[in-house]
Each structure stands twice: as C-alpha cells, then as structure tokens.
Amino acid sequence: MKLIKAIVKPFKLDDVREALVAAGVEGLTVSEVKGYGRQRGHTEIYRGAEYQVNFLPKVQLEAVVEDSAVGKAVEAIKAAAATGKIGDGKIFVLDVEEAIRIRTGETGPAAL
Amino acid sequence: MTKSKLQRLAALGSAPLLAALMAGPALAQAAAPAAPKIDSGDTAWMLTSSVLVLMMTVPGLALFYAGMVRKKNILATLAQSFGATALITVLWMVIGYSIAFTDGGANNALIGGVKYLLLGPMGLNATSPLAATIPESVYMFFQMTFAIITPALIAGALADRMKFSAFLAFMGAWLLLVYCPIAHWVWGGGWLGKAGALDFAGGTVVHLNAGTAGLVAALMLGRRKGFGTENMAPHNLAYSVIGASLLWVGWFGFNAGSAVTSGAQAGMAAAATQIATAGASLAWMVAEWIVARKPSVLGMISGAVAGLVAITPASGFVNPADALLIGIAAGVVCYLSAVHVKHIFKYDDALDAWGVHGVGGALGALLTGVFASNAVNSASKGWLHDGNLHQMVLQLEDIGATFAYCAVVTFVILLAIKSTIGLRVSEEVEIEGLDLNLHGEVVQA
Numbered sequence: 182m183k184l185i186k187a188i189v190k191p192f193k194l195d196d197v198r199e200a201l202v203a204a205g206v207e208g209l210t211v212s213e214v215k216g217y218g219r220q221r222g223h224t225e226i227y228r229g230a231e232y233q234v235n236f237l238p239k240v241q242l243e244a245v246v247e248d249s250a251v252g253k254a255v256e257a258i259k260a261a262a263a264t265g266k267i268g269d270g271k272i273f274v275l276d277v278e279e280a281i282r283i284r285t286g287e288t289g290p291a292a293l
Numbered sequence: 294m295t296k297s298k299l300q301r302l303a304a305l306g307s308a309p310l311l312a313a314l315m316a317g318p319a320l321a322q323a324a325a326p327a328a329p330k331i332d333s334g335d336t337a338w339m340l341t342s343s344v345l346v347l348m349m350t351v352p353g354l355a356l357f358y359a360g361m362v363r364k365k366n367i368l369a370t371l372a373q374s375f376g377a378t379a380l381i382t383v384l385w386m387v388i389g390y391s392i393a394f395t396d397g398g399a400n401n402a403l404i405g406g407v408k409y410l411l412l413g414p415m416g417l418n419a420t421s422p423l424a425a426t427i428p429e430s431v432y433m434f435f436q437m438t439f440a441i442i443t444p445a446l447i448a449g450a451l452a453d454r455m456k457f458s459a460f461l462a463f464m465g466a467w468l469l470l471v472y473c474p475i476a477h478w479v480w481g482g483g484w485l486g487k488a489g490a491l492d493f494a495g496g497t498v499v500h501l502n503a504g505t506a507g508l509v510a511a512l513m514l515g516r517r518k519g520f521g522t523e524n525m526a527p528h529n530l531a532y533s534v535i536g537a538s539l540l541w542v543g544w545f546g547f548n549a550g551s552a553v554t555s556g557a558q559a560g561m562a563a564a565a566t567q568i569a570t571a572g573a574s575l576a577w578m579v580a581e582w583i584v585a586r587k588p589s590v591l592g593m594i595s596g597a598v599a600g601l602v603a604i605t606p607a608s609g610f611v612n613p614a615d616a617l618l619i620g621i622a623a624g625v626v627c628y629l630s631a632v633h634v635k636h637i638f639k640y641d642d643a644l645d646a647w648g649v650h651g652v653g654g655a656l657g658a659l660l661t662g663v664f665a666s667n668a669v670n671s672a673s674k675g676w677l678h679d680g681n682l683h684q685m686v687l688q689l690e691d692i693g694a695t696f697a698y699c700a701v702v703t704f705v706i707l708l709a710i711k712s713t714i715g716l717r718v719s720e721e722v723e724i725e726g727l728d729l730n731l732h733g734e735v736v737q738a
Contacts, residue, residue: 225526227361227591228645229632232524 182277182290183251187242188214189262189270194240200261201244204253207293210243220267239270245277247290331418332426338555339424339431345546346438350445351378353543357536357598358449361591361644364528365726366453367736373448376457377464378441384468385437386412393473394423394436394481402484405477423481424553435550436476443472443499449644450507453517453525454723457731459714466706467506471699475502479691490691491665491673491684493562494551496606496657497695504651505699507642513707514716516641518723530590537594541570544601548608561669562608566601569608569620573600576624581632592628595649599627602653607661610673615664619657627653655692662688 189197194211201209215236222235246254255272263269282292355374359367381389391409398406408414412433419429444464451460478485479498492498517525527533548566552559577596582588603623604616611619631648642648662684665675674681710716717723722730729735 226585226587226589227527228595229585229636230525232526234524234526 182245182280182293183248184275184277185242185244185246185251185254185258186273186275187258187262187270188216188239188272189242189258190264190268191238191240193262193264194242196261197242197258200257201242201254204257205250206244206246206254206257208244212241212243214239214241218268218271237268245280245293247293330426331420331428332554334555335426335553336428336431338559339427339435339550339553342546342550343431343435343438345543346435346442346550347378347543349540349543349547350374350438350442353536353539354442354445355536356532357540357594358452358533358644360529360532360534360536361527362452363525363726364736365728367528367728368732368734369457369727370448370452372457372732373451373460374445376461377445377448380461380464381441381444381468382437384465385433385440389440389468389473390433390436392469393440393476394421394433396422396482397477401482402487403478404474404483405481426554432553435553439495439499439547440468440472440476443495443503444468444506446500446503446650447506447510447646449646449650450511450642451514452643453727454514454717455510456715456718457727459710459716462710462714463510463706466710467703470706471506471702472498472502475695475698478694485691485694488687488690489684490687491610491661492606492658492691493609493661494548494605496603496654496661497691500602500605500650500654501658501692501695502654502699504647504649504654505696506703507646508640508651509700509703510707511640511642511647513704513711514641516639517643518720520641521639527591534590534594537598541597541601544570544605547601548605552609558609558670561612564613565608565611565616566604568613569604569616569623570597570600572617572620573597573603573624573627576600576621577628578624580625580628595631595645596624596628599623599631599649599653602627602650603657603660605654606657607664610661610665610670610675612664612666612669615666615677619660619664622660623653623656626656655696658688658692659685 187197198209215238217235217237222233222237225232225234244254251274255274258272279288280292281288351374355371358374359370362370388407388410390412391407392405395405395409397404415429415433420427421429421432424432444467447467476498477483479490479492480486519525544566545563549559549563552562574593574597577599578588578593581592600620600623603619607616607619627649630652631645635642635645635648663676665673665684666678667674668678675684676682707716718727718730
C-alpha cells in the first residue's frame with residue numbers, strides 16, 4: 182500500500198477529486214495548508230512597496246491505495262491539477278505499513 | 294489621559310488666543326450700510342456642501358486611511374479622523390473661526406480678530422462680509438468642515454506609531470497655529486489673498502499645508518518599526534476604495550461649495566472637479582501599468598485623490614479642457630512622488646500625505662496660475678489665457694509662504710509635544726498594535 186500525498190492549487194480540488202474517483206480511488210482526506218516551493222511565494226506591490234508573501238494557500242490531499250493502483254492515481258492527479266503555470270504543486274508517494282478499518286477490524290488492502 | 298496632560302492640552306489651545314489678544318484690540322467695524330439679502334438657493338447649496346465636506350472626513354478619509362494600515366491599527370486610524378473631527382469642531386467654535394475668518398483690524402494681514410470668541414456675535418440673521426448671501430452660521434459651518442479635514446489629512450503620515458494623546462494635542466495646536474493663520478492669509482482677508490494669489494478651494498491652504506505638516510511629522514516621528522523589512526501591506530483595500538469614493542463624491546461640496554453660491558461658478562467648479570479626477574485616476578493607472586506591469590486598485594484610487602487635490606485650487610478658475618490636463622499631470626506627478634521618490638529618500642510618509650496632498654496641492658496651485666482664465670472667473674487672470682505672467686509669481690509666493698510657515702511651526706509644535714507628552718508609542722505597543730494598547734479594543738476576525 183502507498184500513501185499518495187498531493188499538494189495542489191485550491192481551485193483544482195474538485196477536478197482532482199473527480200479524476201481520483203474515476204481512477205477508482207475510494208477515499209480521500211483533504212486539508213487546507215500554506216506553503217511555498219522554489220518560487221518562494223509571490224510578491225505584492227502597494228504604492229511601490231514590495232512585500233514577499235511566502236506562504237500561499239494550497240490544498241493537501243491524502244489517499245492510500247494498493248500498490249497496483251498508484252500509477253493510475255498519480256497520473257489522474259497530475260492531469261487534473263496541471264495548469265502549466267508556476268505553483269501547480271507536488272505529489273509525494275510514501276510506503277504504508279498497515280491499514281485498519283476501525284468498524285470491522287479488517288486490515289491491509291481490504292481495509293482501504 | 295492624566296490630569297497633567299489635560300492641562301498641557303489646555304495650555305496649548307489657549308496660547309494662540311493669548312497671542313492674538315496681546316496683538317492688539319480688534320477695531321470696531323463700521324456699521325453695515327444695509328442688511329445683505331440671504332439667498333435661499335445659495336443657503337441650500339452651502340448647507341449641502343458643508344455636510345458633503347464633513348462626509349469626506351468621517352467616514353471618507355477615515356476609511357481611506359484605515360484600509361491601508363495593518364489590521365492591528367485599524368481602529369486607531371479611524372479614531373484619529375473621528376477624534377480630530379470632534380476636537381476641531383469645538384476649537385473652531387471657541388476661537389478658530391474668529392482668528393481665521395473675521396476682521397483682525399490692524400493685524401488683518403496676518404490674523405483675524407478675537408471678537409467671535411465662542412461665536413458670540415453670530416446671531417440668527419448674521420452674515421459674514423466674505424459670504425453675503427448665506428447666514429453666517431452656514432458659512433462658519435462650511436469653513437469648519439475644511440478646518441476639520443485639513444489636520445485630519447496629516448494623519449496619513451503618522452500612521453501606526455503616534456500616541457493618541459500626542460495626536461490630539463498636535464491636531465489642536467496645529468489647527469490654531471498653522472491652519473487658521475494660513476486660511477486667514479488666503480481667504481480671510483489676509484496678505485496672500487489681497488496680493489492676488491488664487492486658491493479656489495484650498496490647494497495650498499488645505500493640501501500643501503497638510504502635506505507639508507505630514508512630511509515634517511513623518512521625519513520627526515521616524516520610520517515605523519520594521520519599515521522596509523516587515524510586511525506592511527494594507528489590511529483591507531476594500532475599505533480604502535469605499536473611503537476614496539466617499540472623498541470623490543464629498544469633494545463637490547469642497548470645490549463647487551467654495552463658490553459660496555449656487556450659480557454658474559459652482560457648476561463649472563463641479564464639472565472641472567469631475568473631469569480632473571477621472572483624468573488623474575486614469576493617468577496614475579496607466580503610469581503604473583507601464584512601470585509595474587499591473588493597474589492596481591490602490592493606484593486607481595490614489596490617482597483619483599491626486600486629481601481631486603490638484604484641481605482644488607483651480608476648480609473655479611479653469612475651463613474643462615485645462616481641468617483634464619491638470620488631472621493628467623497630477624496623476625503622473627503624484628504617482629512618481631508617492632511611489633518612487635519616497636522610496637529613494639526612505640522617509641516613512643506611511644499613507645502618502647506629502648506624496649499625494651503636498652505634491653498635488655503645490656502642483657495644482659502652480660497650474661492654477663498657468664490655466665486660470667478670466668473668461669471662467671472674472672476674479673482671475675492667468676498666464677496662458679490672459680497673458681498674466683505675474684500670476685505665476687503670486688502662486689509661487691503662496692506655495693513658498695505656506696510651505697515655509699507650515700514646516701517651521703509644525704516642527705516647533707511637534708518638538709514641544711515630544712518634550713512633554715512624547716510623540717511615539719513604545720516599541721512594544723507598536724508591535725502589538727495601537728488598537729489594543731491605546732484604545733483597549735480590537736477588530737475581530
């Protein structure tokens with residue numbers, strides 16, 4: 182099992198969710214986050230005074246999928262979240278040791 | 294406020310009164326030959342103008358400034374406009390109107406008289422020789438609203454760091470020692486007006502004056518803590534847009550009201566005002582679009598205010614085409630002064646009282662000399678249309694006298710406050726915010 186963690190532009194959340202559903206991903210956790218990457222945020226200018234705004238609002242999605250489904254899910258996020266402009270975000274894939282469904286006690290891929 | 298501070302405030306307020314009393318007894322005026330006829334149309338328009346100009350300060354200027362500061366100082370910024378409005382109203386009633394707009398006898402070239410202490414002689418049917426067709430109560434009220442907004446404009450330069458007690462003391466002293474004399478010089482029968490300097494609604498008396506005081510105050514207070522390193526982005530520019538819009542609308546009371554009648558002169562001043570403002574807003578927007586690649590909302594409203602400022606001295610003297618030129622010039626020049634010059638010299642005129650009002654007021658006063666037209670106003674003869682180059686000398690004299698007198702006296706007032714109450718809040722208060730520390734309140738969410 183793998184944890185797919187994607188940080189995307191907030192306005193792309195619905196597109197990404199629909200793409201993941203279409204790719205067969207069953208569950209999703211979303212949080213509002215702030216951060217920056219290589220561009221280090223953006224610049225605002227007020228009457229000539231420039232301010233660097235480092236932390237920009239983003240949305241972070243987390244989904245755990247079976248190893249075989251990782252490629253399809255990552256592709257789905259990549260396609261749906263892309264605008265081609267700076268700040269589209271990142272996708273991370275991490276190993277997951279165990280998954281447990283609390284209600285039934287099922288474990289492993291059956292719990293996903 | 295402690296008792297000793299109150300005493301100091303009272304002492305500051307009474308100083309010019311004593312000075313005026315010592316300057317010599319007001320000469321009795323010759324009895325008016327016939328009672329001037331009060332015109333109901335003029336009176337209606339001047340009542341309207343007075344409340345329009347009041348609206349410029351509260352809530353117009355208050356919101357314009359409050360939107361540009363950081364969230365922790367919004368209430369303190371609103372309190373400055375509101376507090377100044379209340380304080381100046383009372384001081385104007387006590388003695389301000391008297392020394393600015395009544396006859397000063399032997400000293401009339403420099404300062405008005407003191408007979409109107411507490412508005413004593415202003416009876417129900419009184420009229421002022423300066424405004425014969427409206428009740429004096431209306432003229433006094435109209436001029437009061439100018440006296441309110443002028444010092445309140447200075448607050449833009451002191452944002453985020455001045456003690457409220459020091460601010461009020463400054464407002465009171467500045468009104469009586471700077472605004473009242475200069476208003477008298479130009480409009481109240483004093484030397485500049487007599488010489489022929491043209492200032493229809495306050496390019497020098499109001500805007501250059503307030504801007505100069507702002508520059509001196511910004512230099513004396515020093516920069517805000519974190520200036521140039523911390524993020525000082527405006528908290529809510531939507532407030533500023535509302536404020537600037539109220540200023541724009543209210544300005545028709547300011548400029549068209551300065552005709553002190555409701556006839557053709559007021560109409561032409563209103564047209565010139567609207568045209569110049571639009572031209573300046575577009576000019577600032579385009580200049581910024583070219584230089585900074587984006588037409589900012591703050592730029593559009595700043596440009597409009599710059600245009601309003603610059604057309605102020607000219608509004609009753611120029612034709613519409615020249616008003617447009619004045620507006621365009623103001624938009625570009627004030628853009629350069631507020632956005633670029635300030636950052637070259639690194640003084641912290643936080644909300645650009647000098648960059649917009651000082652520079653725009655001086656530019657407008659100068660261009661008034663260039664474009665004033667005898668065909669528009671029989672009281673004026675300008676350079677371009679009437680070949681009167683001497684008008685430029687008078688305008689420069691007006692600008693120079695206002696700047697020099699204001700700068701010196703403002704400096705002295707602030708020095709006196711600095712050595713008594715102190716000008717600036719502590720570093721801790723400045724970091725934590727003025728709202729909580731000075732007023733015990735905060736804006737939620």
